[in-house]
Amino acid sequence: MMDFKLVPMDMNCKGISNGHWKFPHQMGTGKHVGFIYVIRDLYMRKMYLGKKQYRGTGAVNKGVETNWRRYTSSSKELNILLANRPKDEFDFVCVEEYFTKGTLCMLRLGLYV
Helix, strand or coil: CEECCCCCCCCCCCCCCCCCCECCCCCCCCCCCEEEEEEEECCCCEEEEEEEECEECCCCCECCECCCCCCCCCCHHHHHHHHHCCHHHEEEEEEEEECCHHHHHHHHHHHHC
């Protein structure tokens, strides 16, 4: 997790079915393979950066929609915090959607550097 400056995330998302993700447009329309996200812990003033694909790529789940609308994180530490604290202490923000899996992975990696 990284420290961050607390900035309000007020996005008008009425009529958009993005689950808990804040993003000004409908996500998962089929044009993109996935998205980069930030989960902000508003109480501890930390954030977690990750990526999520919209569809499975394995032998069993290839092409099947993932759980992206309700997905939280692959981080065990973060999931423990989410399980034990009110959800309104966190912001789930989609940073951007990406057209290719390679770009999705490279950009997430680049954001860590």
